[in-house]
Amino acid sequence: MRYDRQIKLNEVGASGQEKLRQASVLIVGVGGLGCPAAQFLVGAGIGRIGLIDYDRVSLSNLHRQVLFSEEDLGKPKVHVAKHKLQQLNSEVEIDIFEEPLSIENAENLFQMYDIILDGTDNFETKYLINDACILAEKPWVYASIYKNEGQISVFNYQDGPSYRCLFPQTTRQNISCEETGVLGVTPGILGTMQAAEVLKIILGAGTILSGNLKLINILSGKDQILKISKRTEEIEKIKNQGIIPVSIHCRISDETKLYLDIREIFEQPRISSDRVLQIPLSELEDRLEEIPKQEDILVFCQSGKRSKKVVDLLKAEFNFNNLKNVEGGVETIIDG
Amino acid sequence: MKLNIKYFGIIAEAAGKTEEVLEVSDEVSLDELKQERVQNYKIQDPDSIQLAVNHELKFNIKLKDGDEIAFLPPFAGG
Numbered sequence: 472m473r474y475d476r477q478i479k480l481n482e483v484g485a486s487g488q489e490k491l492r493q494a495s496v497l498i499v500g501v502g503g504l505g506c507p508a509a510q511f512l513v514g515a516g517i518g519r520i521g522l523i524d525y526d527r528v529s530l531s532n533l534h535r536q537v538l539f540s541e542e543d544l545g546k547p548k549v550h551v552a553k554h555k556l557q558q559l560n561s562e563v564e565i566d567i568f569e570e571p572l573s574i575e576n577a578e579n580l581f582q583m584y585d586i587i588l589d590g591t592d593n594f595e596t597k598y599l600i601n602d603a604c605i606l607a608e609k610p611w612v613y614a615s616i617y618k619n620e621g622q623i624s625v626f627n628y629q630d631g632p633s634y635r636c637l638f639p640q641t642t643r644q645n646i647s648c649e650e651t652g653v654l655g656v657t658p659g660i661l662g663t664m665q666a667a668e669v670l671k672i673i674l675g676a677g678t679i680l681s682g683n684l685k686l687i688n689i690l691s692g693k694d695q696i697l698k699i700s701k702r703t704e705e706i707e708k709i710k711n712q713g714i715i716p717v718s719i720h721c722r723i724s725d726e727t728k729l730y731l732d733i734r735e736i737f738e739q740p741r742i743s744s745d746r747v748l749q750i751p752l753s754e755l756e757d758r759l760e761e762i763p764k765q766e767d768i769l770v771f772c773q774s775g776k777r778s779k780k781v782v783d784l785l786k787a788e789f790n791f792n793n794l795k796n797v798e799g800g801v802e803t804i805i806d807g
Numbered sequence: 808m809k810l811n812i813k814y815f816g817i818i819a820e821a822a823g824k825t826e827e828v829l830e831v832s833d834e835v836s837l838d839e840l841k842q843e844r845v846q847n848y849k850i851q852d853p854d855s856i857q858l859a860v861n862h863e864l865k866f867n868i869k870l871k872d873g874d875e876i877a878f879l880p881p882f883a884g885g
Contacts, residue, residue: 500885502885503885504885505885589885590885591883591885592883592884592885593883594881594883597883614885615881615882615883615884615885616882616884616885617815617816617817617880617882617883617884618816618884620815620816620882621882622882637857637864638855638857638881640854640855641855641881642852642855642880642881651884653884658885661885684864684879686815686879688825691825695813695862695877696862697859697862697863697864697877697879698859698862698863698864699864700863700864
């Protein structure tokens with residue numbers, strides 16, 4: 472009776488429900504996109520779901536990651552998510568991996584699942600998912616958000632285009648939802664649409680978004696679909712060379728100064744220098760003693776907004792009088 | 808010829824609008840249009856930006872009157 476309402480649909484039926492039960496999906500990133508996707512896929516009775524994320528639940532997650540509650544703050548996302556999802560549907564097998572997706576683990580992990588769902592928030596991991604999916608021969612359902620806009624597509628599906636066919640060239644402008652702000656509903660809608668693409672792939676129903684990029688604008692309500700062509704050379708390159716890491720490391724232009732980088736570790740570009748202290752905002756409270764008070768320090772984030780708050784707060788509450796904000800963010804202090 | 812231009816994400820922010828109609832000379836190619844708009848709005852990282860002509864991603868083609876051109880940056884948020 473649990474699946475009665477979807478079995479009634481011609482696209483599902485008893486045989487479709489059995490296909491869902493035999494299917495497995497890996498969700499990379501249990502955040503704004505991954506949470507709603509996981510909820511609907513578990514609800515629909517996918518046989519086995521994998522969740523990979525190394526992050527913990529924080530207060531600013533809750534407006535969009537509504538799988539989590541106040542009592543979960545500080546706990547590892549994958550553990551909380553498994554517990555909640557198992558309450559929703561105990562028939563689904565849930566595997567959890569409390570670690571980052573990496574060049575070392577991606578291909579082997581992907582081999583264990585039928586479909587990969589991208590719930591990540593940085594270019595580095597999106598290219599990694601793309602390359603590992605080409606090598607493991609798995610389709611993946613992509614989504615990304617910028618403020619009130621979203622992009623969704625299905626890559627590497629039945630010989631279709633890959634993410635590198637859409638964006639052969641990466642950008643340094645990796646701007647996360649933490650940085651720009653986002654309404655909770657936006658990843659909610661995109662993540663739910665990703666779950667719909669997963670169901671369609673498993674059921675063989677409807678038209679899969681492969682070769683098409685759907686663009687959504689929450690504010691204007693105007694959606695568009697752009698056709699993506701396959702660039703065979705982008706796919707062959709990965710088959711021949713393996714995963715090509717996209718890592719956006721930069722040097723600071725003035726090494727005489729001391730810096731504090733309060734961005735989270737996934738935010739790009741990363742700076743390689745012993746003149747940069749890296750203490751993510753999420754860990755700052757516990758690591759205050761690592762910040763010297765004798766030397767002048769320039770504090771930066773992606774845009775200068777978060778770092779300004781940090782400078783003001785540390786001065787007011789912890790007597791740091793040696794901190795100065797980098798107004799324009801990371802781009803203004805790097806070489807090239 | 809007249810072109811209908813659509814901007815997405817950070818490009819729409821740099822331009823201060825999501826669409827506009829441009830009057831350009833008949834010989835303008837897609838690449839030339841991109842270069843001109845990138846300079847006009849001081850758009851960063853132009854190599855990462857993809858262009859769609861009449862809802863299809865294209866590069867290096869001739870344009871014709873009434874074409875709809877979309878300027879698409881990569882997004883990464885989630």
